[in-house]
Amino acid sequence: xxxxxxxxxxxxxxxxxxxxxxxxxDPSPLQDFCVAIDDPxxxxxxxxxxxxxxxxxxxxxxxxxxxxxxxxTSNPVGSTVTPVNVAQIAGLNTLGxxxxxxxxxxYGLNPPHTHPRGSEILTVLEGSLYVGFVTSxxxxxxxxxxxxxxxxxxxxxxxxxxxxxxxxxxxVALAGLSSQNPGVITIxxxxxxxxxxxxxxxxxxxxxxxxxxxxxxxxxxxxxxN
Ligand SMILES: *[C@@H]1O[C@H](CO)[C@@H](O)[C@H](O)[C@H]1NC(C)=O
Numbered sequence: 001x002x003x004x005x006x007x008x009x010x011x012x013x014x015x016x017x018x019x020x021x022x023x024x025x026d027p028s029p030l031q032d033f034c035v036a037i038d039d040p041x042x043x044x045x046x047x048x049x050x051x052x053x054x055x056x057x058x059x060x061x062x063x064x065x066x067x068x069x070x071x072x073t074s075n076p077v078g079s080t081v082t083p084v085n086v087a088q089i090a091g092l093n094t095l096g097x098x099x100x101x102x103x104x105x106x107y108g109l110n111p112p113h114t115h116p117r118g119s120e121i122l123t124v125l126e127g128s129l130y131v132g133f134v135t136s137x138x139x140x141x142x143x144x145x146x147x148x149x150x151x152x153x154x155x156x157x158x159x160x161x162x163x164x165x166x167x168x169x170x171x172v173a174l175a176g177l178s179s180q181n182p183g184v185i186t187i188x189x190x191x192x193x194x195x196x197x198x199x200x201x202x203x204x205x206x207x208x209x210x211x212x213x214x215x216x217x218x219x220x221x222x223x224x225x226n
Contacts, residue, residue, distance in 0.1 A: 033095070034052075035061040035090045038050070062091035067174075078109060078165070079163075079225050080102070083098070083226065084100060085100075085182070094180065098118070098180055099174065100174070101172065102163065105165070106168055106170065109165070113161070114185050115185075117181065118178045118179035119154065119177070122152065122155065122163070127169060128146060128165070128167040132145070133156065134160045136159065146166065186226075
């Protein structure tokens, strides 16, 4: 304990530090809404994006259509994500929430990935999915479940997770995410498909394999299903 510093001051300092960490999340809005707009002339600047004059906001700023349409899953991973975030609905700006539809062909995979800025809550609308996530170091515990139609599963923010269609037919899931722009890091794409490539010596040591294996992996085309 520091001499002459009252305990409550230290506690206050600690609490403000905690408050700092909390503010690393999407901020709580200071207004009803802040429809994102490109034109700085007819806008005010809040939270990293310009807000449209609220008097000019209309229903279409809060609207998206077409999420009922199945997407083509004929790609190397057999799945396609249709995001509905602030890029699709400008009215989501500052609201800390978004949505995605995920289509899976037979045995299609939404490969291991993380959302750096959002937790995910997913429900299966059609088919059966084997899903899971891995906890952080040092445990790296794998938590999995087979989900059927109507089941709901949560993927905590930042953790590596996946969804695999274990059924013979197509599968469809709907995911809510706790960010207007949760971001996606697909592990294989980021590690083996970065631009420019990561030095193979780094990956050879990191993955404890021969450099030939790394060369092979870096030569693959890493499909982005988002
Ligand atoms: C789906 O994508 C594949 C590959 O690009 C293409 O060959 C196929 O025609 C597409 N199917 C439909 C129904 O659009």
